[in-house]
Amino acid sequence: MNRRPVFLITMLCFGFAFFYIPILSMMVYSFNGSRLATVWGGFSTKWYVSLLSNRQVLKAAILSIEIAVLSATFATILGTMAGIAMARFKRFRGRTLFSGLVTAPLVMPEVITGIASLMLFILMAEYIGWPATRGFTTVTLAHITFSMVFVTTIVHSRLVQADEAIEEAAMDLGSRPWQVMKDITLPVISPAIMSGWLLAFTISLDDVVITNFTTGPGTTTLPILIWSKVKLGVTPDINALATITVVIVGIGVFIAGWLLNRAEKAREHDIQLAYQANQ
Amino acid sequence: MEAAHRSPGFRRWFNRRGWIKITIATPYVWLSLFFLLPFVIVIAMSFATRTPTAPPFSFGGDYPVMNTNHYARLIHDDLYVRAYLNSIGNATLATLMCLLIGYPMALGLTRVSRSWRNVLLMLVILPFWTSFLLRVYAWMGLMGTNSWFNKLLTGAYNWVMPADMALRYIPMMNTGFAVVLVTVYSYLPFMILPLYANLEKLDLSLNEAAMDLGSRPFQVFRDVTLPLSLPGIIAGSLLVFIPASGELIIPSLVGSSSRPMIGRVISDEFASARDWPMASAVAVALLLLLVGPLMAYTYFEGKSLEKKKAEGES
Amino acid sequence: MPEPATTADAKIAQFPRAVAPAIKETPFIRIEGVTKRFGAFTAVSSVSLEIRKGEIFSLLGGSGCGKTTLLRMLAGFEDPTEGRIFIDGQDMTDLPPYERPVNMMFQSYALFPHMTVEKNVAYGLKHMDMTPSQRSDRVREMLALVQLSDFSHRKPHQISGGQRQRVALARALAKQPKLLLLDEPLAALDKKLREATQFELMDIQDKTGTTFIVVTHDQEEAMTLSSRLAVMDKGRIMQTGTATEVYEYPNSKLVAGFIGSINFFDATVRATQGDTAEVEVPELGGMVEARAIPGLTPGQPITLAIRPEKLTISRGKPATANAFPGKVRDLAYFGKDSLYRIQMPSGRVMSVNSVNARRVGENERVADWEDAVWLSFEPAAAILLKD
Ligand SMILES: Nc1ncnc2c1ncn2[C@@H]1O[C@H](COP(=O)(O)OP(=O)(O)O)[C@@H](O)[C@H]1O
Ligand SMILES: [Mg+2]
Secondary structure, X not given: OOXXXXXXXXXXXXXXXXXXXXXXXXXXXXXXXXXXXXXXXXXXXXXXXXXXXXXXXXXXXXXXXXXXXXXXXXXXXXXXXXXXXXXXXXXXXXXXXXXXXXXXXXXXXXHHHHHHHHHHHHHHHHHOOOOOOOOHHHHHHHHHHHHHHHHHHHHHHHHHHOOHHHHHHHHHOOOOHHHHHHHHHHHHHHHXXXXXXXXXXXXXXXXXXXXXXXXXXXXXXXXXXXXXXHOOOOOHHHHHHHHHHHHHHHHHHHHHHHHHHHHHHHHHHHHHHHHHHHO | OHHHHHHHHHHHHHHHHXXXXXXXXXXXXXXXXXXXXXXXXXXXXXXXXXXXOOOOEEOEOOEOOOOOHHHHHHHHOHHHHHHHHHHHHHHHHHHHHHHHHHHHHHHHHHHOOHHHHHHHHHHHHHHHHOOHHXXXXXXXXXXXXXXXXXXXXXXXXXHHOOHHHOOOOOOOOOOHHHHHHHHHHHHHHHHHXXXXXXXXXXXXXXXXXXXXXXXXXXXXXXXXXXXXXXXXXXXXHHHHHHHHHOOOHHHHHHOOOOOOOHHHXXXXXXXXXXXXXXXXXXXXXXXXXXXXXXXXXXXXXXXXXXXXXXXXXX | OOOOOOHHHHHHOOOOOOOOOOOOOOEEEEEEEEEEEEOXXXXXXXXXXXXXXXXXXXXXXXXXXXXXXXXXXXXXXXXXXXXXXXXXXXXXXXXXHHHOOEEEEOOOOOOOOOOOHHHHHHHHHHHOOOOHHHHHHHHHHHHHHOOOHHHOOOOHHHOOHHHHHHHHHHHHHOOOOOEEEEEOXXXXXXXXXXXXXXXXXXXXXXXXXXXXXXXXXXXXXXXXXXXXXXEEEOOXXXXXXXXXXXXXXXXXXXXHHHOOXXXXXXXXXXXXXXXXXXXXXXXXXXXXXXEOOOOXXXXXXXXXXXXXXXXXXEOOOOOOOOEEEEEEEEEEEOOOEEEEEEEOOOOOEXXXXXXXXXXXXXXXXXOOOOOEEEEEOOHHHOEEEOO
């Protein structure tokens, strides 16, 4: 087909404009000197200065990262276990319920998960006394629960694609199933486990709704702080915060893409070498 | 001492059967406790009675077995019916818009060169990694009455329309239109990615074969590409529709308070009115409304898996 | 019985030497009435086999006939629905794969992608009672055996397909299994490499003396490699024997057709006399003298089969039995031989292979298009098949 798909290219341009114009506009207005967030009043970096000297924002950011690291780590452990159970243990009691439990949170509206978790925590505090107050613990517990199933999805799909013959080969060479898991399966799926962690980390870092329900006084994560400010309208320092986020994420994604690209090139090079050696 | 004495036995048990049991039981117990149990609580709560105590509910009292009044109110109270209709309507509209924009984009992605494709895919995924809240916020800035975007649209509107219908600005914030627009913006990647994954796997030689047999490009699209991409369309639509119908952030920030949406209703019943039973009943009803599409999804998913398996074996 | 090491072959001294070429007659592997069902589908159906120590035994059959399933039951990945498997007198049927003295070379090679070539080969040794230096000696010896010593620190994706195949072989041999299973070991290689590797494989088997069971769907490969082979179809063993036995004395139409090409004719038995039988073949237009098989009765319908290379083409009528006139319809020149399509007066077309032993020009060929020729064959070349 040598006809250029003009319509499709046009739609792509339109689509990407739609994606990025709001973000770019927000970034430009973060350098707005005016107090009115949407009226241009000259170039200024004062919102960045005020943002970086705002202890409340800093504290919230650190708290968010703490929660995200902790919950992503637990979510990765639990989610990987569930992924392995789903992909490798074909028959066990209650498997149907289990497969429902690892998929339902993926599609559950956040509001419902939020009120359900909150009711659980209130009743737990009432009847067993733990966790006594809502805050860091309850938010982390809720985040682990709804982000672990994303890890499960990633790990499961990786395991399903993986060549089961390599696990059989290890068993054939004398390893018992647990050793096969340790020596072969886990190392082979480690990239999937890492991307699972990264996804769980971002989901936790980004969450508003569930955190909003499960948090208590004194535990304000960054999204909750932004949420409470944004509900009152557009403010210039949020523009600055958003710009910083976009730039950090953009650089991260760029570096990841570059590394992947380099690894791919190195791999191609290796393969070529191998074929030359074989001639 | 005792632990040291016992450890070889534990080790043997772990290496043989134990690790399997632990691998299954740990996430199972966790999800049962922190996901299934809360869910059961929600269902039970929807049959409880609201009381001015803490926690604000009780069972029994005037209603010996269960209180079904909340469900009756769902049907009779105009607020809830409107909220459901608004939410489902907005979600449907947003899903259709996502499909209309996302399908050509996904198809376009499969037609550009390899190196471009990787860059563009990264650009689709990039907003995923930035905060959802900030993406909604970006539109608040654009839609405000004084923003350059609003002025641009107003100028265009006034230029087209007769002078006596001129506007000072276009009211966009706090409207149903804003909710749909921002929903489309936020969920578009969820439509593009499954569609792209599906379209990418289609064999281009099928298109060439169809053209070779005399079809024009649009006919090829209608007869070959579209039917084959149905699984992608279904997956993408459900990934947009289900979260969009329970959305809380978008209607709270850019929606109109006179147009209730179900996510906000649940949240308000629960937090402001402290009516746990009513909030639970609204939630359960929303889930029931969503179970339909969900079952369709698993059905189609299962069927395409079976088909793949059958193809793989033959 | 391990022979003492000789200096000439110190490299492979640790292996029990093969008692080649004489293969011991006692069965080393015994498969007794093994059946495997997947639900209602029978993948392997009451297979019984005896395989001797030091043999290369091939399982030959079309795709989906149950070869891999049979192999996986020997390795312990599938449990037989019925029947038992013995190796060296020991019942293996209920042992898990990691407790069997059997190793497998997988069809996909199944190399561990995150380990170097060296680590791959060493992996099985960590479960054996060896000192670290014995282990590294064994790995070195194995890599030398498959000529990959220079690649020991590469990862599997950094070597070519042929090299991967050899790593898989070295890894499976490192534990010195009593039995090595090879699932389509050469299928992923291109034709030239495949032929070279066939001989390498035979050489390695000869050096190590390990018993090999090779699965293949390629009949030439099976015939080159193996001391004996079994032809499988739809989960059953159709015939077992040496390559010559199976090729020259097939016991069924299916085996005759699967191995090599062949011409089949409907025939009727007319008389038997000692070693020969007279059968009437309408499509050849007369009586044929064929090698008799037991249990023939006059009037019995039967199939006559003749391999294309057993037919002789001549211009004049040869003075033997089994000579029939025909006409050249088609001819294809392949270099070392030519394929003729000869039409008989009945209309039936037969394939005939003729070796081009002499170097001749185009117009000196035995026969050309539309020539009238005679076809003849010896009675011993005419195979009678009951089914
Ligand atoms: N785990 C399984 N479940 C169901 N059917 C199977 C399974 N493994 C193999 N089969 C079926 O058994 C038959 C034989 O398979 P296989 O032994 O792999 O054949 P071959 O190796 O001779 O090509 C095939 O029809 C295959 O579909
Ligand atoms: Mg096979």
